[in-house]
Amino acid sequence: MTPDRLDRFARHIVLPEVGGAGQAKLVQSHVVLVGMGGIGSPALQYLAGAGIGRLTMIDDDKVSASNLQRQTIFKTSDIGWSKAEVAAEWLTAFDDEIDFVAHAVRLTRDNAADLIAGADVVLDGSDNFATRLAVSDACVAAGIPLTSAALGRFQGQVASFAGHRAGHACYRCFVGDAFDAEDCDSCADTGVLGAMVGMVGAFGAMAALRVLLEGVSTLGDPQWGLVHVLDGLKPALRSMRIAKDPECSACGIVSSGA
Ligand SMILES: [Zn+2]
Numbered sequence: 001m002t003p004d005r006l007d008r009f010a011r012h013i014v015l016p017e018v019g020g021a022g023q024a025k026l027v028q029s030h031v032v033l034v035g036m037g038g039i040g041s042p043a044l045q046y047l048a049g050a051g052i053g054r055l056t057m058i059d060d061d062k063v064s065a066s067n068l069q070r071q072t073i074f075k076t077s078d079i080g081w082s083k084a085e086v087a088a089e090w091l092t093a094f095d096d097e098i099d100f101v102a103h104a105v106r107l108t109r110d111n112a113a114d115l116i117a118g119a120d121v122v123l124d125g126s127d128n129f130a131t132r133l134a135v136s137d138a139c140v141a142a143g144i145p146l147t148s149a150a151l152g153r154f155q156g157q158v159a160s161f162a163g164h165r166a167g168h169a170c171y172r173c174f175v176g177d178a179f180d181a182e183d184c185d186s187c188a189d190t191g192v193l194g195a196m197v198g199m200v201g202a203f204g205a206m207a208a209l210r211v212l213l214e215g216v217s218t219l220g221d222p223q224w225g226l227v228h229v230l231d232g233l234k235p236a237l238r239s240m241r242i243a244k245d246p247e248c249s250a251c252g253i254v255s256s257g258a
Helices: 003-008 019-027 040-049 083-094 112-116 129-142 171-175 194-212
Strands: 030-034 054-058 099-103 121-124 146-152 155-161 226-231 236-241
Touching (some): 019 194, 030 112, 040 054, 040 083, 054 083, 054 112, 083 099, 121 194, 129 146, 129 171, 146 194, 155 171, 155 194, 194 226
Parallel strands (some): 030 054, 030 121, 054 099, 121 146
Antiparallel strands (some): 146 155, 155 226, 226 236
């Protein structure tokens, strides 16, 4: 790293839990962000701030006025423009040394493998179960860790999964197959508080950093399969370990012999 970069990341480097080795790993890492909305916005900001070397941003949506209450990288003049492309503009203005790809497409079961290829971790901040399960299944198939961050009103859920590894659950082990077909939740129907989704997005970014630092520095404990449930109203946090489902259609067979 150049003196400028060392200066930029100095507060990470002096942290014993990250250190110079940890920062060097972050700079060499590739994170794929699925969904550039309420979770993806703060996640992008903290991951870019952390100096992640390459960021892939995926979202087929366009910025609307009702997004601005919580999707912190967008401003009024972005209304009507592609979220992925505006996110890329934000990133370039923030730190032009970070490599990036912006995909203004919807992630589906058909294109997921191509979109996440080469990632060190995928951070899923999408807003529906069909996308989340497509992301998870593609991660298991490709052997890529997944950090999932989701929000239902005042309850946030953040967890990292390594379903491609023996003995570790995937996201599908957690939620099952029930939601495969359709979108089950929507902020438009239930409402969402901006600061709450910001907490969950930042929490998701931190969980992804833990994955990237596995085996490098002490922050690198990914806590695989440990779902952190954040009650934003009390506020309170509880955590529950998800066991690998031997019958899981995504990871039950793949890793049984691994
Ligand atoms: Zn599974």
